Amino acid sequence: MKSVYFVPSGLLTSLFVMLLGSCAPNVTTYQLKPVSGNVSMVDGRSVTRVDQQGIGVVASFEREDIEFVTLDVEVKNLTPDSIDVNPADFKFTALNGQQDTLADPQHIGYALTRPAADPAYETDRLVMKRKLEEKRLKRAKILNTVLMVATIASDVSSSSRSRSYSEYASNRISHSLAYQGIAIKRAVDHGTFANRMQRYDYEEYRWRELALRRHTLAPGESVRGLVYLTKVPDARFLSISYTVPEQVTVPLLFEQELVQQKKKRR
Incomplete structure (x- = not known):
């Protein structure tokens, strides 16, 4: 007569949980932090402020959002004249660990430079x-x-x-x-x-609700919203610039890190 062996249900449950855990995929998350300008900690977040010829930009990393990384940005007009704020005037150049420009795979011989997403264009x-x-x-x-x-x-x-x-x-x-x-x-x-x-x-x-929108700032006014930058996994730094046409360019530098995490199963 053959012997029948029973496995305790608790052990089966443990083995099942271990199997699920071993199969859980790794998830890559993007983390950015400012490394230029006047950097300070505000509510546990690294925030930088850069002022150039009366234009102030305050920026911090917000989160990654599908195909973008997003910055929480506030633009301040400290000049005596009105200025037009356009999120598409934010641009970035991808840099490696030595802060040399990365090559653009779409345009041979050029640096990998991209404008921020234009909410009006994306809505259309x-x-x-x-x-x-x-x-x-x-x-x-x-x-x-x-x-x-x-x-x-x-x-x-x-x-x-x-x-x-x-x-x-x-x-x-x-x-x-x-x-x-x-x-x-x-x-x-x-x-x-x-x-x-x-x-x-x-x-x-x-x-419509979250992104920085086009806006005309009177002297002393400011506007705040999220700026969306296309993900570049190979970049170690993002050299970001905000340009007020024919007036000034405000530079920002963010360090980028890709963090591997286990995806939690529900």
Whole structure:
């Protein structure tokens, strides 16, 4: 008689948790800190302030946001004249650990330089993104209908033929799998559509409510918002500049670190 061994349920649970933990992927997070200007700690955050010819810029790292890293920026007009603030006037150049410029993979022979995201432009792009997503779902629905019609036709045709029980069972299994596959594809298509549209809703809120917007500052006024910079994983430093056209350029330097963390499972 064979012996039967029982594994305690607590041990099984521990092994299951360990297996999940070992499979948990690493997540790379971006951390930036200012290393130029008048740097101070405010509410546990490193904040820098740079003043150039009456233009003051206060900046700190806020967070990473999908494809961007974001800075919390305040622009102050200490000049006797009004100035126009445009988030697209923020630009950055990616630097390596020796603070030499990185090459732009898209433009051979040039430094990797990018402007900050323009909220007005990005908001306009969302209209096209939503339309493209609606077209994608429509094409998917048409394809699903074609697949369903073809599967039903095949099912009816094959079921009408006389066959052995094993052939009948095999036919039922194959067509059942086809129906299930179409149902899963339909669910995935609708889920992808819903997730992307939800993301676009957030992006619209981001550009409308959170981002630094175009603004005319009278003397003594200031404006604050988030500035969005495209992620550059290979950069060790970001040399950022804010330019008031034909007046002044305010330089900022942020050090960038990529931190590997275990993704928490819920």
